[in-house]
Amino acid sequence: MFAIFSKLKWKKEGAYTVERKDRTEHRRIEDASVPSELVYPLTMHIGAPASPVVNVGDTVKIGTLIAEKNGAISANTYSSVSGEVIEIGSRPTVHGEAPCIIIKNDFQDQRDAPLYANDEELDPQKKLEIIAKAGIVGMGGATFPTRVKLSPPKDKPIDTIIINGAECEPYATADHRLMVEYAEQLIEGIRVLQEIIPVEKVYIAIESNAHESVAVMNKAIADSEHIEIKELETIYPQGSEKNLIKKITKREVSPGQLPADVQTIVINVATTYAVYEAVRLGKPLTKRITTVSGQPLKEPKNLWVRIGTPIESLIEDCGGFQSMPGKMIHGGPMMGRPLNSGRVPVGKGTTTVTFLAEEEAEIDQRSPCIKCSECLNVCPVSLQPIMISNAYEKGNLKKAEKLGALDCIECGACSYICPSKIPILENIQKAKKAIRSSKEGA
Amino acid sequence: MSEVTALTDAQLTMSNAPHLRQVRTSAWIMQQVILALMLPTIGALYFFGWRVLVMIVVAIGSCVLSEYLFQKLTKRQITIKDYSAVVTGLLLALSLPVSAPIWTIILGSGFAIIFIKQLFGGIGRNWFNPAVGARIMLSVFFGEYVSGWVEPGEAVDATSQATPLGVVANDRADAVSTATYVDAEMPNLVDMFLGTGVGGNIGETSKLLIILALVYLIARQIIDPFIPFLFILPVAVITLVTSGFDLEFMMQHLLSGALIFAATFMITDYSSSPFTPHGKIAFAIGAGILTVLFRYYSDYSGGVGFAILIMNACVPLLDKYLPPRIYGHKKRPI
Numbered sequence: 001m002f003a004i005f006s007k008l009k010w011k012k013e014g015a016y017t018v019e020r021k022d023r024t025e026h027r028r029i030e031d032a033s034v035p036s037e038l039v040y041p042l043t044m045h046i047g048a049p050a051s052p053v054v055n056v057g058d059t060v061k062i063g064t065l066i067a068e069k070n071g072a073i074s075a076n077t078y079s080s081v082s083g084e085v086i087e088i089g090s091r092p093t094v095h096g097e098a099p100c101i102i103i104k105n106d107f108q109d110q111r112d113a114p115l116y117a118n119d120e121e122l123d124p125q126k127k128l129e130i131i132a133k134a135g136i137v138g139m140g141g142a143t144f145p146t147r148v149k150l151s152p153p154k155d156k157p158i159d160t161i162i163i164n165g166a167e168c169e170p171y172a173t174a175d176h177r178l179m180v181e182y183a184e185q186l187i188e189g190i191r192v193l194q195e196i197i198p199v200e201k202v203y204i205a206i207e208s209n210a211h212e213s214v215a216v217m218n219k220a221i222a223d224s225e226h227i228e229i230k231e232l233e234t235i236y237p238q239g240s241e242k243n244l245i246k247k248i249t250k251r252e253v254s255p256g257q258l259p260a261d262v263q264t265i266v267i268n269v270a271t272t273y274a275v276y277e278a279v280r281l282g283k284p285l286t287k288r289i290t291t292v293s294g295q296p297l298k299e300p301k302n303l304w305v306r307i308g309t310p311i312e313s314l315i316e317d318c319g320g321f322q323s324m325p326g327k328m329i330h331g332g333p334m335m336g337r338p339l340n341s342g343r344v345p346v347g348k349g350t351t352t353v354t355f356l357a358e359e360e361a362e363i364d365q366r367s368p369c370i371k372c373s374e375c376l377n378v379c380p381v382s383l384q385p386i387m388i389s390n391a392y393e394k395g396n397l398k399k400a401e402k403l404g405a406l407d408c409i410e411c412g413a414c415s416y417i418c419p420s421k422i423p424i425l426e427n428i429q430k431a432k433k434a435i436r437s438s439k440e441g442a
Numbered sequence: 443m444s445e446v447t448a449l450t451d452a453q454l455t456m457s458n459a460p461h462l463r464q465v466r467t468s469a470w471i472m473q474q475v476i477l478a479l480m481l482p483t484i485g486a487l488y489f490f491g492w493r494v495l496v497m498i499v500v501a502i503g504s505c506v507l508s509e510y511l512f513q514k515l516t517k518r519q520i521t522i523k524d525y526s527a528v529v530t531g532l533l534l535a536l537s538l539p540v541s542a543p544i545w546t547i548i549l550g551s552g553f554a555i556i557f558i559k560q561l562f563g564g565i566g567r568n569w570f571n572p573a574v575g576a577r578i579m580l581s582v583f584f585g586e587y588v589s590g591w592v593e594p595g596e597a598v599d600a601t602s603q604a605t606p607l608g609v610v611a612n613d614r615a616d617a618v619s620t621a622t623y624v625d626a627e628m629p630n631l632v633d634m635f636l637g638t639g640v641g642g643n644i645g646e647t648s649k650l651l652i653i654l655a656l657v658y659l660i661a662r663q664i665i666d667p668f669i670p671f672l673f674i675l676p677v678a679v680i681t682l683v684t685s686g687f688d689l690e691f692m693m694q695h696l697l698s699g700a701l702i703f704a705a706t707f708m709i710t711d712y713s714s715s716p717f718t719p720h721g722k723i724a725f726a727i728g729a730g731i732l733t734v735l736f737r738y739y740s741d742y743s744g745g746v747g748f749a750i751l752i753m754n755a756c757v758p759l760l761d762k763y764l765p766p767r768i769y770g771h772k773k774r775p776i
Contacts, residue, residue: 011719011766018462170462242769254770312449325452333461340456342449356462361455363463367524369566370468371712376719381769384717404768404775412460419468426458 014235038308044347047073063112076135080286080306114282134278140268143349152260166239169332179213183220189276294355312342326361375414385414389427472525478655486644504551505531533573536645550576670705676730721760
């Protein structure tokens with residue numbers, strides 16, 4: 001009975017999108033084949049590009065630092081194979097052509113020294129440094145340096161850590177498989193986080209459609225009283241940081257604030273795993289789990305991918321195509337970026353590579369707004385998306401700003417739900433850009 | 443077979459996220475409303491006979507034609523394929539008595555589409571519900587033609603009978619001279635619910651069929667269940683309290699007139715109701731309260747229509763002053 005009422009909620013603050021997880025959710029993670037040439041963009045994270053510390057001709061091993069972080073908001077980059085640096089130059093990346101380090105694989109898989117000496121005593125500060133050194137960034141796609149997230153200002157005590165396992169993109173199953181297959185390691189990663197930031201409560205947020213990971217994680221936390229599983233409704237964008245904080249702590253992050261301002265830190269499960277590998281095993285971030293899925297692929301899979309592997313190599317691992325793809329997306333179909341080159345490498349933030357069939361990639365022609373108000377219903381931050389879109393189309397930036405254009409988290413639920421196929425998000429993004437540039441100009 | 447499915451052969455679309463859209467389109471939504479309206483339509487045919495078919499065909503035909511001609515003449519994009527004109531025609535026909543002359547239907551349809559819908563900018567921009575506006579226009583200026591309540595089975599030109607609502611109004615206003623209804627008898631609640639042997643506008647008599655249509659629209663997630671509920675709630679509460687908790691009196695009010703029909707198809711109309719969640723709440727409750735006031739204090743029996751039109755006029759204000767509070771902000775973005 002109560003479930004019915006929660007379904008009938010006045011405002012859904014999210015959209016029930018299509019679910020395409022069935023293709024990969026029960027498939028064990030396999031190792032992706034390692035190509036002969038790997039490409040490491042210097043921009044696999046938010047912030048300043050890393051600076052190369054190797055030269056063409058240098059030999060590297062797995063875990064050799066190849067590019068160093070540049071300031072606080074930046075991240076180290078490591079080689080994920082052993083071999084030789086053959087080029088430092090521009091290559092297609094998720095963000096267009098960008099400088100990359102290219103390494104030729106010698107298939108010897110030799111390992112470089114661990115991040116810290118075996119007998120070293122690790123205090124919280126030292127652990128933080130290891131996380132920074134390991135080049136760990138938010139692996140749910142945002143790629144914000146994790147060390148910065150884990151060092152909130154002293155005057156802002158943290159009382160809650162949320163481990164984000166709410167994987168709300170329709171095809172993504174990488175985090176789900178990680179929770180199912182590596183629950184013990186994840187719990188150990190959470191312990192590391194607690195050693196750095198002692199909090200009363202750690203919540204693991206999981207969407208209710210991921211039954212298996214809920215069950216496995218519940219078993220794994222059986223004797224950890226500080227950790228609690230929060231099973232959340234399957235609704236897009238459940239895994240957005242602001243949304244998770246509100247759902248779990250009832251706190252809202254005001255504009256200009258960070259989660260730490262509401263005593264909360266949100267960390268993705270894949271990031272937590274990377275923290276475990278860095279601090280417990282001394283391994284820098286050189287691989288990640290990526291879901292490669294979509295109807296055109298013969299065999300969609302969850303793959304352990306060496307960072308730097310071109311996407312075309314993953315397509316081969318999935319048996320190639322059974323039908324012509326109409327769209328290739330870095331990330332999921334809700335927020336991902338379109339790609340037009342299979343040479344783009346998997347980066348630290350590549351959660352998913354999604355392929356859409358030609359007919360799926362088509363979007364119906366726009367028709368007039370019928371005022372159904374669904375975009376208001378699904379907006380997770382309670383904007384009036386179509387009003388901002390209208391204001392932008394009429395050239396009224398002032399109104400767009402007043403209506404909260406800058407608060408938009410760009411989840412795209414509004415464009416997804418619109419029965420008239422109005423490009424609402426696109427208009428809001430343009431409005432944001434115009435508002436910001438007019439502010440800088442002033 | 444050669445390797446036809448290599449990535450290099452693919453024509454990859456580069457448009458921005460989101461890359462998927464939900465399947466439903468605006469035209470599909472209108473089709474669902476039409477489908478739901480088939481329930482009261484079938485009831486109307488059953489209760490009032492073949493003339494209903496003529497009325498509906500004329501109403502839909504004139505609505506679609508008015509839209510086409512207006513858009514052709516003003517050189518606008520022709521939008522008759524979105525089915526919204528069909529919905530307006532169907533709604534208008536179903537809200538008229540079986541005795542309504544054909545010319546009133548044509549006049550009402552033209553008025554609804556041209557004056558209420560298109561002159562305000564077409565679909566999604568009209569302030570007033572076209573069908574409600576046209577219905578009110580007809581009863582204000584041509585009342586004698588469109589308010590002859592006819593009981594099922596009677597000939598079109600038969601003497602008018604009191605509708606349940608007329609009787610309810612009479613109960614409340616003994617002192618006021620409402621001589622026309624003095625002899626009328628209140629139909630029993632079961633008949634009012636089923637629409638058997640009850641006079642009224644052709645699509646509004648069987649509440650059972652309308653409620654089934656309502657359930658269909660809610661199940662299809664085309665309308666929000668809260669809105670019809672919040673519209674009916676004040677009517678129920680006020681009639682119950684003012685009658686000294688007379689449940690029968692309350693039920694008579696709920697089951698008479700256009701209340702349930704309007705709750706399903708009029709108050710939930712997208713174009714003429716607010717965008718914002720709180721605006722919608724105020725809109726529905728306001729229309730409910732006004733409906734009771736009209737029924738209590740006005741001789742005019744179609745209070746629901748006036749109530750909705752008045753609330754339609756308030757929509758821009760409601761939307762302006764009741765926007766949702768944005769996440770992380772303290773105040774609404776007014």
